[in-house]
């Protein structure tokens with residue numbers, strides 16, 4: 001049973017994250033085990049199928065109240081706004097949701113376990129596995145995020161808000177979480193471009209620390225596909241593009257084992 005927020009409302013300013021983010025509301029995860037990532041990646045396949053079939057526009061924007069979250073086969077779609085989302089995250093969501101209307105951008109659904117991304121999984125509902133980025137039960141304490149994909153530009157954007165349970169330096173996001181968001185965003189873009197991949201190499205320059213509770217955007221592009229190798233570039237910025245948090249390149253290898 002879903003227990004949580006009232007959809008279509010916004011969180012009042014509160015908590016560690018809000019206190020920390022005086023200049024903007026923003027918050028985010030790292031290397032997952034191979035098996036998890038394999039399922040994660042297979043999830044990406046389904047996501048890509050989803051991208052080709054989803055109607056432009058997606059779900060109702062967050063300002064329209066609904067009594068239930070969006071569900072697929074009864075599973076909650078965690079990429080939809082909830083009460084823990086800051087105004088900045090909400091605004092970015094609305095902006096990209098608007099861009100989905102002409103079909104150039106698609107919102108990716110997000111479940112808390114990869115198997116929910118796959119249709120007809122015989123173990124669906126019997127595994128305890130949790131997606132690394134969706135492994136906390138309480139809204140807002142971990143990663144709140146939503147991805148949007150632009151097929152023509154081979155571009156994946158992930159708007160995210162890291163919560164107070166992801167602390168590295170006092171008050172700031174752990175760098176491994178930043179790496180996870182880069183890996184997931186660039187990897188998701190690679191999956192949507194060529195199909196299942198493994199991360200082979202990730203190089204990150206951390207430019208500025210990310211405040212817990214703030215809102216950031218990971219913006220990734222597939223720059224080149226050379227055989228099985230997929231070269232990506234990703235920048236993480238603040239919600240208003242004024243600050244660069246990290247710049248990264250990633251090499252993903254198309255796999256036939258996934």
Ligand SMILES: CCCCCCCCCCCCCC(=O)SCCNC(=O)CCNC(=O)[C@H](O)C(C)(C)COP(=O)(O)OP(=O)(O)OC[C@H]1O[C@@H](n2cnc3c(N)ncnc32)[C@H](O)[C@@H]1OP(=O)(O)O
Pocket residue numbers: 031032033034037038040041043044047108110133147183184185187188191197198199200201227228229251253255
């Ligand atoms: C949260 C978001 C949800 C939505 C999104 C869902 C999607 C999520 C997306 C998932 C994202 C998260 C995903 C994860 O987190 S995946 C988990 C982390 N990654 C791994 O565990 C991968 C471990 N490594 C391997 O399995 C193998 O080494 C791989 C499969 C990578 C390659 O072994 P394989 O035997 O298959 O291939 P190969 O060795 O013949 O190499 C092939 C070519 O590649 C070149 N090469 C290889 N390595 C490197 C390197 N390090 N730098 C530069 N080049 C390298 C190599 O020289 C060769 O080039 P060439 O000789 O052909 O020219």
